[in-house]
Amino acid sequence: MDLHFQGQSHLIASYLIRHEGGVMLVETGPGSTIGGLELELGRRGLRPGDVTHALLTHVHLDHAGAAGWLAQQGAHIYVHPNGAPHLVDPTKLLSSAERIYGDDMDRLWGECLPVPEAQITTLDDGDEIAAGGVAVVALETPGHAEHHLAYQLDDICFTGDVGGVRMPHSGVVVPPMPPPELDPERWRRSLKHIEAQRPEYLAPTHFGLFLDPAEHLAALRRGLRAAEQWVEAEAPEAESAAALQERYTAWLRRWAQEEQGLDAEDWARHEAINPSWMSALGLRRYWKKRHGG
Incomplete structure (x- = not known):
């Protein structure tokens, strides 16, 4: 379900899974999209009270901000213990x-x-959430955040942010890397964990259902590696965080558009939901931790 964050399409998804006693949601979206969530439920003949389970990939506000409101409507919330x-x-x-x-x-x-x-209810790796003939398995997938989970339903993996940000009809996958818990090495291990489930579909929160998991994850790995190489070269020379942010934004735009083929309209959507200035801060913090600074 497209929650039309800030009036724009293809930025934040909430995934609806029907079961015999109601529906599960993967992601609630933020509090600012509650109206959009109600509208999308209504279009499917549902009310907020029909949501029995809300499965959160992590507690960043764009993924989990409406969890408290949904709990007021009767939903039970599922999340990593650290979240x-x-x-x-x-x-x-x-x-x-x-x-x-x-x-x-x-x-x-x-x-x-x-x-x-x-x-x-807190979930560890491999825990199953079962309701009304439907079973979803939690996958511990840190790297974007320490408390990150993905969810496997049959051959679909709901990847949250560890699956990167990708616009519909685009092959470019950009890793969202905000502070404070960015860890590319753990992120790569999480991608292997997802691959081990052999999904046929990937469903990142930003945005949509993709039928090419091998190509998608390869593109995400390229993005992670390119960003790591960039910060290793640029962080020692940056005179301030603001300077690093400016340089990273310019570099990422060139990399995404000129090297990977992202179009200008999709760049604007990426910036709206995965702002490069924030990833620059995450990379800077990661680099300083790695080098003892």
Whole structure:
């Protein structure tokens, strides 16, 4: 379901899985897209109260910001153990986001309500969520975030952000790399874990269902490697974080458009949901940790 984040298509998806007693969702989207979520459910003859399970890949606001609201409607929330405390008390999560987004917080993400602890189930690798004849398996997949899960339903893998960002009808996959938990080595191990499930379809939250998992993951690996090589060359020379952000944005645009073939309209969508300035900060933090700075 396209939640039409900020009035634009193909930015944030929530995936609906029907079962005999209602529906599961993979991702709730942010609080700012609750209206879009209600609209998309209504188009399918459903109400928010029909959502019995909400499966979160991780607790970043674009993926999980509406979890508290859905819990109020009766949904049970599923998340990695390290993400659960931020759902019960989102104070730290929101404070961190406010430092980044400032006055744009409400416009971008809307209200983020706490989730009652009794309505949260934490998931480890291989745990199964079963309801009404449907079974989904959780896959621990860190690299983008320490508390990241992917979900396997039959031959579909819902990859959250560890599957990268890709626009429909495009073959270009860009890794989203915000601070503070970027770890490319763990990310690559997570991609191997996904491959081991032998999915025929990949469904990243940003955005859509793709039928070429081998090509998709190869493109994502190219993006990870290119970004690592870039920061190793550029971080020692950057006089400030702002300078590094400016250089990274210019480099990523050239890499994506000139080397990988991304078109200009898709670049704008990538920037709207996976801003290069934020990935530059994640890369900078990763580089400093790696070099003891």
